[in-house]
Amino acid sequence: MVTKDILNQEILNESDILQLLKTEGNDRSMLFEHSAAVKERFVQNLVYLRGLIEISNYCSKDCFYCGIRKSNHKVLRYNLSDEEIISAAKLAHDKKYGSIVIQSGELSNRKNTDRIRFLLEKIREMSGGRLRVTLSCGEQTYQTYKDWREAGADRYLLRIETSNPKLYIKLHPQNKKHAFDIRIDCLERLRDTGYQLGTGVMIGLPFQTLEDMAADLVWMNQFNIDMVGMGPYLEHKDTPLYQFRNELLSKDQRFDLSLKMIAILRIMMKNINIAASTAMQSIDKMGREKAIKVGANVFMPNITPGIYRDNYRLYDDKPCTDENAEDCGQCVEVRMALTGHQIAWDSWGDSAHYQSNI
Ligand code: SAH
Numbered sequence: 033m034v035t036k037d038i039l040n041q042e043i044l045n046e047s048d049i050l051q052l053l054k055t056e057g058n059d060r061s062m063l064f065e066h067s068a069a070v071k072e073r074f075v076q077n078l079v080y081l082r083g084l085i086e087i088s089n090y091c092s093k094d095c096f097y098c099g100i101r102k103s104n105h106k107v108l109r110y111n112l113s114d115e116e117i118i119s120a121a122k123l124a125h126d127k128k129y130g131s132i133v134i135q136s137g138e139l140s141n142r143k144n145t146d147r148i149r150f151l152l153e154k155i156r157e158m159s160g161g162r163l164r165v166t167l168s169c170g171e172q173t174y175q176t177y178k179d180w181r182e183a184g185a186d187r188y189l190l191r192i193e194t195s196n197p198k199l200y201i202k203l204h205p206q207n208k209k210h211a212f213d214i215r216i217d218c219l220e221r222l223r224d225t226g227y228q229l230g231t232g233v234m235i236g237l238p239f240q241t242l243e244d245m246a247a248d249l250v251w252m253n254q255f256n257i258d259m260v261g262m263g264p265y266l267e268h269k270d271t272p273l274y275q276f277r278n279e280l281l282s283k284d285q286r287f288d289l290s291l292k293m294i295a296i297l298r299i300m301m302k303n304i305n306i307a308a309s310t311a312m313q314s315i316d317k318m319g320r321e322k323a324i325k326v327g328a329n330v331f332m333p334n335i336t337p338g339i340y341r342d343n344y345r346l347y348d349d350k351p352c353t354d355e356n357a358e359d360c361g362q363c364v365e366v367r368m369a370l371t372g373h374q375i376a377w378d379s380w381g382d383s384a385h386y387q388s389n390i
Pocket residue numbers: 097098099135136137138168169170171189190191193233234263264265266267268311346347
C-alpha cells in the first residue's frame with residue numbers, strides 16, 4: 033500500500049506501522065505532516081510543561097541498560113532534602129509550569145513510601161492544590177499507589193521499556209524484582225487506582241527489531257494509556273548492555289525511529305499526552321523541538337538543583353546536567369516558539385484521553 037493510503041486508514045495494524053517506520057524521503061515527510069495535522073486538530077499546537085525533579089538516584093534494581101543501577105558503584109548517590117524538593121516544586125509553581133514530575137530510582141521500603149506521601153502533602157499545601165504532580169518512582173504495591181494517590185499524585189509514569197517479554201528478559205536480571213508480568217500488574221494497579229497512566233519504551237535497544245517497535249505501538253494502543261514518554265536507548269559505559277554497543281543502530285537511526293514512533297502513535301492515539309524525551313535532545317540539540325513538531329505535546333524542563341543533576345545519569349552524554357534550573361526555564365519559551373507552538377502557562381495539561389474516558 034502507498035503511504036498516503038496507509039495514513040488515511042481508520043486503524044493501523046502492525047504491518048502498516050512497520051511500513052511507516054521504514055519511510056524515507058517524501059513518504060517520511062508525508063508521515064510527519066499527517067501527524068502534525070492530527071496533533072493540531074486534536075490537542076492543538078500547545079505545549080504543556082512539567083518541571084522534572086530527580087529527587088534521588090538510589091535504586092534497588094539492576095536493569096542492564098541503566099546508569100544508576102544498584103551495582104554501578106561508580107555513581108555518586110544523592111538524595112535531595114525535603115526542603116530542596118519543596119523549593120524546586122515552588123519554583124515550578126511560581127513560574128506557572130502548572131505541573132511537576134517527581135522521579136527517582138526505585139525504592140520500596142516503608143521509609144521511602146512515607147517520605148513520598150509526606151512530600152506530596154507538603155506540595156499540595158504549598159500550592160493550595162494548584163500544582164499537578166506526576167510520580168515516576170517504579171514498581172510499588174497497590175496500597176502504596178493508593179496512598180500516594182490520596183496524598184495528591186494525579187499521574188504516574190512507568191515505562192514498560194519493551195512490550196516483548198522475551199526482549200524484556202534480556203534487559204533485566206531474571207528474578208521477581210525484574211519480572212515482566214509484575215510490571216504489567218503494576219500498570220494495571222495504577223489504572224485501577226485512578227491515575228492518569230503513562231508508559232513508554234526505549235527505541236533502538238540491543239536485540240530489538242523494527243517488528244518489536246511496531247508491536248510496542250499496538251500494545252500501547254490496546255493498553256489504552258493516557259500518556260507516553262519514549263525515546264532512544266543510549267548506551268552507558270558502566271552497564272552490562274554496553275558490551276553490545278557495536279551492534280546498535282547508529283544514533284541518527286535511533287533518533288529517526290524515535291521521531292517516527294512519536295508521529296505514528298499520535299496518529300493512532302489522537303488525544304493522549306506525548307512527552308518529548310530528554311534522550312532525544314542528547315542526540316540532537318534540537319531533538320525535543322523536532323519531537324514536538326511531529327506529535328509530542330509535553331516538555332519537561334529539568335528543575336533538579338544543578339549540583340545534583342550530573343549524578344542522575346541514566347545514559348552517557350545526558351544534556352542539561354550542568355545548568356541551573358533558572359536557565360532551563362528561560363530557554364523553554366524560546367525553544368517552543370521556534371516550533372510554532374505556544375506554551376500553556378499555568379495549566380495542568382491533563383491528558384484529554386483520560387478526561388474523555390472518565
Ligand atoms: N525508577 C523509575 C524511573 C526510572 S528512570 C522507574 O522505574 O520508572 C526513567 C526511564 O529512563 C526508564 O524507565 C528508562 O526507560 C529510561 N532509561 C534508563 N536507562 C536508559 C538508557 N540507557 N537509555 C535511554 N533511556 C534510559
